[in-house]
Amino acid sequence: xxxxxxxxxxxxxxxxxxxxxxxxxxxxxxxxxxxxxxxxxxxxxxxxxxxxxxxxxxxxxxxxxxxxxxxxxxxxxxxxxxxxxxxxxxxxxxxxxxxxxxxxxxxxxxxxxxxxxxxxxxxxxxxxxxxxxxxxxxxxxxxxxxxxxxxxxxxxxxxxxxxxxxxxxxxxxxxxxxxxxxxxxxxxxxxxxxxxxxxxxxxxxxxxxxxxxxxxxxxxxxxxxxxxxxxxxxxxxxxxxxxxxxxxxxxxxxxxxxxxxxxxxxxxxxxxx
Amino acid sequence: xxxxxxxxxxxxxxxxxxxxxxxxxxxxxxxxxxxxxxxxxxxxxxxxxxxxxxxxxxxxxxxxxxxxxxxxxxxxxxxxxxxxxxxxxxxxxxxxxxxxxxxxxxxxxxxxxxxxxxxxxxxxxxxxxxxxxxxxxxxxxxxxxxxxxxxxxxxxxxxxxxxxxxxxxxxxxxxxxxxxxxxxxxxxxxxxxxxxxxxxxxxxxxxxxxxxxxxxxxxxxxxxxxxxxxxxxxxxxxxxxxxxxxxxxxxxxxxxxxxxxxxxxxxxxxxxx
Numbered sequence: 001x002x003x004x005x006x007x008x009x010x011x012x013x014x015x016x017x018x019x020x021x022x023x024x025x026x027x028x029x030x031x032x033x034x035x036x037x038x039x040x041x042x043x044x045x046x047x048x049x050x051x052x053x054x055x056x057x058x059x060x061x062x063x064x065x066x067x068x069x070x071x072x073x074x075x076x077x078x079x080x081x082x083x084x085x086x087x088x089x090x091x092x093x094x095x096x097x098x099x100x101x102x103x104x105x106x107x108x109x110x111x112x113x114x115x116x117x118x119x120x121x122x123x124x125x126x127x128x129x130x131x132x133x134x135x136x137x138x139x140x141x142x143x144x145x146x147x148x149x150x151x152x153x154x155x156x157x158x159x160x161x162x163x164x165x166x167x168x169x170x171x172x173x174x175x176x177x178x179x180x181x182x183x184x185x186x187x188x189x190x191x192x193x194x195x196x197x198x199x200x201x202x203x204x205x206x207x208x209x210x211x212x213x214x215x216x217x218x219x220x221x222x223x224x225x226x227x228x229x230x231x232x233x234x235x236x237x238x239x240x241x242x243x244x245x246x247x248x249x250x251x252x253x254x255x256x257x258x259x260x261x262x263x264x265x266x267x268x269x270x271x272x273x
Numbered sequence: 274x275x276x277x278x279x280x281x282x283x284x285x286x287x288x289x290x291x292x293x294x295x296x297x298x299x300x301x302x303x304x305x306x307x308x309x310x311x312x313x314x315x316x317x318x319x320x321x322x323x324x325x326x327x328x329x330x331x332x333x334x335x336x337x338x339x340x341x342x343x344x345x346x347x348x349x350x351x352x353x354x355x356x357x358x359x360x361x362x363x364x365x366x367x368x369x370x371x372x373x374x375x376x377x378x379x380x381x382x383x384x385x386x387x388x389x390x391x392x393x394x395x396x397x398x399x400x401x402x403x404x405x406x407x408x409x410x411x412x413x414x415x416x417x418x419x420x421x422x423x424x425x426x427x428x429x430x431x432x433x434x435x436x437x438x439x440x441x442x443x444x445x446x447x448x449x450x451x452x453x454x455x456x457x458x459x460x461x462x463x464x465x466x467x468x469x470x471x472x473x474x475x476x477x478x479x480x481x482x483x484x485x486x487x488x489x490x491x492x493x494x495x496x497x498x499x500x501x502x503x504x505x506x507x508x509x510x511x512x513x514x515x516x517x518x519x520x521x522x523x524x525x526x527x528x529x530x531x532x533x534x535x536x537x538x539x540x541x542x543x544x545x546x
Contacts (some may be wrong), residue, residue: 002287009287010288011284011285011287012284012285012286012292013283013284014282014283014284014285014289014355014376015283015378016277016292017421018292019289019292019355019357019370019385020299020355020415020417020419021295021415021418021420021421022294022295022414022415022416022417023417023418023421024419026293044374046351051360051423053418053421054422054425054438070401082287082292082293084369085421086291090351090381090383090467091424091449092382092417092420092423092448092449093421093422093424093425093429093430094419094422094424094425103287105287105288107363108363110363110364126331127404128408129408131402131404131405132279132404132405132440133538135400135401135402135422136400136419136422142292142293142294142295142418143294143295143416143417143418143419144293144294144295144296144365145294145295145296145326145409145414145415145416146406146408146409146418147294147365148294148296148358148365148366148367149288149326149327149408150327150365151364151365151366151367152327154365157366167405176364176365176457180521181456219342226408239386
């Protein structure tokens with residue numbers, strides 16, 4: 001089911017700026033037993049994105065209401081929210097009077113193997129770089145071609161996820177996930193100050209980490225740091241946590257830290273069981 | 274009038290990857306007396322973009338046929354072509370079996386003051402940076418948020434166009450145009466090897482320049498180079514050539530070179546009279 005500006009439908013005007021320029025935002029939210037997991041964090045990031053792009057913020061209550069309509073009693077799925085600046089006019093400069101377009105759709109949950117969470121995944125390193133852009137950093141906007149190209153590279157389809165480097169060769173992110181490593185009791189993750197997407201699960205992890213006895217260090221990392229780590233893992237709202245058992249052909253250690261963290265995230269209702 | 278995959282319509286599925294990820298390309302083409310100006314150059318860039326993104330190339334004859342349907346006998350307008358990877362599936366990795374979405378629409382020509390071409394424009398310098406991305410450089414893809422943010426900055430609405438710098442402080446492009454300066458008989462323009470859009474009019478200018486007695490130098494430039502130049506001007510397929518008479522409050526010289534070039538571009542049918 002899809003709701004477009006509150007009305008059931010399946011299409012948007014071909015003149016919507018979301019299509020013309022990627023002028024909008026989205027959220028991908030796990031649905032379990034009729035509930036959207038970690039919904040507040042997703043709404044909060046959507047609101048931040050609207051402020052950053054200068055788009056009128058949708059009311060949280062309206063989105064909650066429409067989300068419950070779309071989700072219904074769905075036992076397991078994905079709620080996708082797309083919020084664009086709307087349609088009309090010509091040229092990059094947006095008319096301040098535009099009415100944003102609101103799309104909520106329920107999708108089938110991806111059938112990732114449970115083994116990804118337990119035994120870990122094989123990740124690749126892609127050539128497509130993720131770019132520094134302070135104005136767009138952190139928010140989940142609709143300009144996602146680098147991620148599409150990353151996953152479309154030869155050899156990446158065989159990997160469960162692809163790590164993306166910046167132009168300086170620092171590892172910044174998975175194509176659809178945030179990156180962490182454990183070094184003893186220290187949890188390290190890229191700061192993402194001017195690059196990437198600040199994940200909702202990443203935010204939860206940074207809150208939980210001290211309770212697990214982990215010290216948090218947000219610093220840039222290179223591939224050697226990953227190979228030298230005790231554990232490397234990825235997070236997002238659908239996968240939860242995937243430890244890496246291999247990266248670009250080199251074996252990595254799957255430890256107990258990522259399992260402990262996943263258990264806690266499931267317990268807190270942040271990611272699907 | 275809008276043709277979507279050859280059929281008159283005005284909407285696209287909300288699940289099209291053009292909307293979800295900006296996974297596609299576009300062209301903006303001037304229409305005069307029922308003809309799309311410089312159409313071959315636009316088709317050629319669209320084909321290059323398809324190859325770079327790994328999208329099936331639309332047939333040139335098909336696009337020509339549909340363009341003539343959409344344009345009809347229109348005396349003056351804009352033909353916009355949008356070509357996306359199509360719809361379906363979930364996640365960044367594209368299904369190789371997707372059928373691309375083809376949108377052709379006729380828009381009203383923008384009513385730029387004729388004085389812009391003659392007396393020149395006031396341009397601003399925006400804070401939003403244009404980013405280096407070799408994989409996307411040159412092609413006209415749908416990820417245009419930086420350009421939207423650039424034109425939406427406070428103070429830029431009062432300017433006819435906004436110049437965009439890269440993170441190193443080099444001037445790379447106008448938000449919707451390519452940048453040139455004349456220094457004596459030398460025409461200088463940023464090389465755009467890893468950044469920006471390679472404009473169809475820019476391409477024509479680089480071909481014409483030697484015939485006007487200009488030596489071409491493609492090199493990076495900073496703002497001081499613009500202030501020190503004999504002439505600075507911008508190009509795109511709708512504006513033709515706009516000389517700069519002021520940049521961020523400093524006066525610039527409007528010389529005869531840009532007028533000569535515009536006359537030639539109009540004569541060659543590259544830009545509208």
